[in-house]
Amino acid sequence: MENGSTLKKKWGFQPNPELNTASEITIRGVLEMLISNLNQSDVRHVIPLGHGDPSAFPCFRTTQIAEDAIVDAVRSAKFNGYSPTVGVLPARRAVAEYLSQRLPNKLSPDDVFLTVGCIQAIQTIITVLANSKANILLPRPGFPYYEAVAQSCHLEARHFDLLPDKDWEVDLDAVEALADENTVAMVIINPGNPCGNVFTYQHLQKVAETAKKLGILVISDEVYDHITFGKNPFVPMGVFGSFTPVVTLGSISKRWIVPGWRLGWLVINDPNGILKEHGIIECITGYLNISCDPPTFIQGAVSDILGKTQDDFFAKIVNLIKEDANTCYEGIKDIPGIICPSKPAGSMFVMVKLDLSAFEDIEDDLEFCVKLVKEESLIILPGVVVGLKNWIRITYAIEPSYLQDGIKRLKAFCERHSKKA
Amino acid sequence: MGTKEWKFRENRNLRTAATFSIKRVLDDVNRNLDRSDGRPIIPLSHGDPSSFSCFRTTQVAEDAVVDALRSAKFNGYAPKGGALQARRSIAEYLSRNLPYKLSPDDVYVTLGAKQAIEVVLSALSRPGANILLPRPGYPVYEAHAVLNHLEVRHFDLLQEKDWEVDLNGLETLVDDKTVAMVIINPGNPCGNVFTRDHLQKIAETARRMGILVIADEAYAHLTFGSNSYVSMGVFGNLAPVLTLGTLSKRWLVPGWRLGWIARSDPDGIFEEHGVVECIKRSLITNTEAATFIQAAVPQILENTTDDFFVQTINILQEDADMCYKWLKDIPCFTCLQKPQGSLFLMVKLDFSQLQGINDDMDFCSKLAKEESVLLLPGFVLGLKNWIRVTFAIEPSALEEGLARIKAFCMRHANKQ
Numbered sequence: 092m093e094n095g096s097t098l099k100k101k102w103g104f105q106p107n108p109e110l111n112t113a114s115e116i117t118i119r120g121v122l123e124m125l126i127s128n129l130n131q132s133d134v135r136h137v138i139p140l141g142h143g144d145p146s147a148f149p150c151f152r153t154t155q156i157a158e159d160a161i162v163d164a165v166r167s168a169k170f171n172g173y174s175p176t177v178g179v180l181p182a183r184r185a186v187a188e189y190l191s192q193r194l195p196n197k198l199s200p201d202d203v204f205l206t207v208g209c210i211q212a213i214q215t216i217i218t219v220l221a222n223s224k225a226n227i228l229l230p231r232p233g234f235p236y237y238e239a240v241a242q243s244c245h246l247e248a249r250h251f252d253l254l255p256d257k258d259w260e261v262d263l264d265a266v267e268a269l270a271d272e273n274t275v276a277m278v279i280i281n282p283g284n285p286c287g288n289v290f291t292y293q294h295l296q297k298v299a300e301t302a303k304k305l306g307i308l309v310i311s312d313e314v315y316d317h318i319t320f321g322k323n324p325f326v327p328m329g330v331f332g333s334f335t336p337v338v339t340l341g342s343i344s345k346r347w348i349v350p351g352w353r354l355g356w357l358v359i360n361d362p363n364g365i366l367k368e369h370g371i372i373e374c375i376t377g378y379l380n381i382s383c384d385p386p387t388f389i390q391g392a393v394s395d396i397l398g399k400t401q402d403d404f405f406a407k408i409v410n411l412i413k414e415d416a417n418t419c420y421e422g423i424k425d426i427p428g429i430i431c432p433s434k435p436a437g438s439m440f441v442m443v444k445l446d447l448s449a450f451e452d453i454e455d456d457l458e459f460c461v462k463l464v465k466e467e468s469l470i471i472l473p474g475v476v477v478g479l480k481n482w483i484r485i486t487y488a489i490e491p492s493y494l495q496d497g498i499k500r501l502k503a504f505c506e507r508h509s510k511k512a
Numbered sequence: 513m514g515t516k517e518w519k520f521r522e523n524r525n526l527r528t529a530a531t532f533s534i535k536r537v538l539d540d541v542n543r544n545l546d547r548s549d550g551r552p553i554i555p556l557s558h559g560d561p562s563s564f565s566c567f568r569t570t571q572v573a574e575d576a577v578v579d580a581l582r583s584a585k586f587n588g589y590a591p592k593g594g595a596l597q598a599r600r601s602i603a604e605y606l607s608r609n610l611p612y613k614l615s616p617d618d619v620y621v622t623l624g625a626k627q628a629i630e631v632v633l634s635a636l637s638r639p640g641a642n643i644l645l646p647r648p649g650y651p652v653y654e655a656h657a658v659l660n661h662l663e664v665r666h667f668d669l670l671q672e673k674d675w676e677v678d679l680n681g682l683e684t685l686v687d688d689k690t691v692a693m694v695i696i697n698p699g700n701p702c703g704n705v706f707t708r709d710h711l712q713k714i715a716e717t718a719r720r721m722g723i724l725v726i727a728d729e730a731y732a733h734l735t736f737g738s739n740s741y742v743s744m745g746v747f748g749n750l751a752p753v754l755t756l757g758t759l760s761k762r763w764l765v766p767g768w769r770l771g772w773i774a775r776s777d778p779d780g781i782f783e784e785h786g787v788v789e790c791i792k793r794s795l796i797t798n799t800e801a802a803t804f805i806q807a808a809v810p811q812i813l814e815n816t817t818d819d820f821f822v823q824t825i826n827i828l829q830e831d832a833d834m835c836y837k838w839l840k841d842i843p844c845f846t847c848l849q850k851p852q853g854s855l856f857l858m859v860k861l862d863f864s865q866l867q868g869i870n871d872d873m874d875f876c877s878k879l880a881k882e883e884s885v886l887l888l889p890g891f892v893l894g895l896k897n898w899i900r901v902t903f904a905i906e907p908s909a910l911e912e913g914l915a916r917i918k919a920f921c922m923r924h925a926n927k928q
Binding site: 145166171176272369373384387 | 517518519523524526527531532533535560562565569578581586590591592622624626627630634636638652656659688689691692722723724742746752764765766768769781785786787796798799801803804805920
């Protein structure tokens with residue numbers, strides 16, 4: 092063994108230059124940075140309005156039925172082994188039945204692929220569609236994980252706007268202008284993260300018509316499905332699956348408030364078999380074959396979780412979030428320097444615009460959020476992370492009294508930094 | 513309405529990567545099963561003994577997971593890279609077999625060892641790079657190397673030398689674009705266990721060539737022969753090592769999906785060369801292990817008593833001995849070595865002793881059909897016309913399976 096060698100050893104491995112730029116700014120990365128700016132001597136509670144995870148609050152605890160289902164599965168000792176690639180059949184059947192409740196065409200278990208959270212569902216479909224020269228259309232503002240995965244598999248990302256003056260509807264003219272012969276798909280997130288909007292049936296129909304015209308796949312991220320509390324009901328994109336092929340992504344994370352359980356799905360809404368014809372289904376199976384799966388006992392619990400959860404649990408959660416959304420929206424009306432263009436109607440978030448001209452010493456959204464954390468122990472996500480600079484994304488889905496406190500602190504902060512008249 | 517032209521196409525590179533899949537080959541073998549055969553299917557094809565009650569995991573592990581879940585404290589997202597408690601306890605656990613202490617920051621929690629492979633290969637890939645993989649090996653490496661555009665180069669494991677790495681052959685493969693070599697110890701699929709000396713030679717070779725070692729130790733501690741398990745990290749001061757591990761095998765819970773990547777690199781070479789940053793970035797684009805399972809890890813690693821481990825090893829030893837004894841007496845199997853560890857052994861088909869069998873896939877397909885016994889054809893592991901036999905099942909089921917294999921081989925024996 093060389094000891095005390097003065098020659099610097101030459102090692103052949105080096106970092107991947109591409110990976111270094113992928114997801115330079117991610118939600119978690121920015122939140123970690125904000126948390127590092129907390130004032131340790133502030134004795135007040137930290138108020139987390141930055142991420143979509145209310146599970147830490149007792150009022151948002153998941154239903155006992157879900158917990159019991161997992162415990163039963165673990166104790167049975169029948170789910171300690173490997174599962175089939177696509178997921179255990181009872182779970183897939185349960186997801187098919189659950190989603191079919193709102194679809195004109197019944198799904199079969201073969202249309203369902205279980206994934207490790209919606210995150211892996213996204214990773215799967217993006218990887219499957221990646222080819223040199225191909226591009227994908229993503230919403231702006233959006234969910235930056237799509238950009239991160241697209242970049243890591245060399246799929247070019249192009250962005251279309253969501254229109255704040257039209258309840259964040261898709262700018263379909265922009266979609267048509269962006270698409271070319273290499274465009275393979277477009278992504279919509281409904282209910283919307285980060286905007287908190289819920290698309291109407293008519294708008295989804297237009298999205299379907301546009302996708303069909305362009306010959307592209309619609310990927311509908313419905314991880315916040317059923318979390319709606321405004322005038323538009325949730326309509327799954329899959330209702331248009333016989334018109335144009337749709338891939339639906341979802342999970343139990345948000346509706347059951349268990350993002351840490353990592354159980355999601357990728358579902359094919361394509362009764363005409365177009366995706367199968369184009370080798371997409373086989374490719375999805377192939378990817379899942381070589382990738383990791385959700386823990387088998389969690390799969391084993393899915394049937395009970397989906398089948399036995401009572402409506403009153405869902406109603407309780409949605410009502411809590413609705414109350415929160417209202418508190419947030421009404422509260423913001425009284426706060427100088429920030430504007431909320433549309434009342435949140437679903438998901439756990441709302442996008443709020445900063446009127447920087449109203450502030451004395453704040454140059455952009457990042458500075459706003461850093462100062463806010465330092466002065467008020469309040470965490471809000473700067474909009475640049477989701478594609479809209481000088482906006483902020485507020486998560487209102489937390490314990491109501493915490494939210495009220497948070498809105499008060501936000502108001503105090505904005506007043507303190509307002510330009511003196 | 514004319515034929516619509518849809519613009520989406522499958523990822524061609526992924527299609528190639530997906531051919532490197534044991535599951536896919538086993539699905540093909542399974543299709544030959546005769547459903548009207550009333551006898552139970554004997555699965556000697558994959559490394560998952562958990563369906564047999566003698567291989568049930570320890571109550572400590574079950575309790576740990578249930579406790580974590582019931583606390584309702586672990587339903588949210590865990591930090592990327594893993595919960596601190598999990599990382600700390602894994603670091604302590606691994607340090608027991610190392611001459612230096614790992615810190616929690618040296619450990620990343622993954623969704624089983626499979627995701628550890630995904631994360632590491634994605635972190636190491638860069639344009640034009642190549643990676644050295646063992647033959648025979650574990651095709652998840654080939655799959656993710658291809659998916660990440662890493663050129664694969666194979667070095668041999670030498671059957672006549674207890675499946676040791678062909679170090680001379682290895683050196684001829686290396687160039688300035690080689691990033692790493694992979695070793696699997698205890699060995700899947702060969703059932704060998706490298707000696708300390710051999711691991712040191714591997715480390716010295718890696719150091720000379722300036723490459724890192726990925727040590728897949730999924731089967732750590734599952735040894736029952738004369739060579740005991742030595743962690744490659746012991747030689748981390750010679751060549752930096754990324755050790756991959758998991759609860760799956762030692763605790764018999766492959767379905768729980770809890771694994772790790774550990775940096776055994778006391779000289780901090782990974783940090784210097786940006787590899788640490790790359791692993792962090794790779795973790796960002798990947799999903800993660802369930803939070804409550806991570807929360808159960810300290811209890812599992814610290815409170816499992818030795819008698820559980822001893823019991824497992826005893827059954828494995830009984831199985832390994834039985835398997836070796838039976839296969840030795842079957843003329844069409846050659847190059848048989850007594851397994852020292854893991855759950856598997858490799859055996860070569862001697863076609864001069866068989867008739868009407870074309871290759872390893874044909875052998876396994878016909879065996880499935882005629883005897884409802886499942887074995888893995890070796891081509892998917894890089895050795896065509898070899899077979900991988902999993903001996904780790906309930907001993908009486910194994911005996912039944914071996915008897916049926918013998919009957920099959922006699923039935924197909926070359927009569928001349």
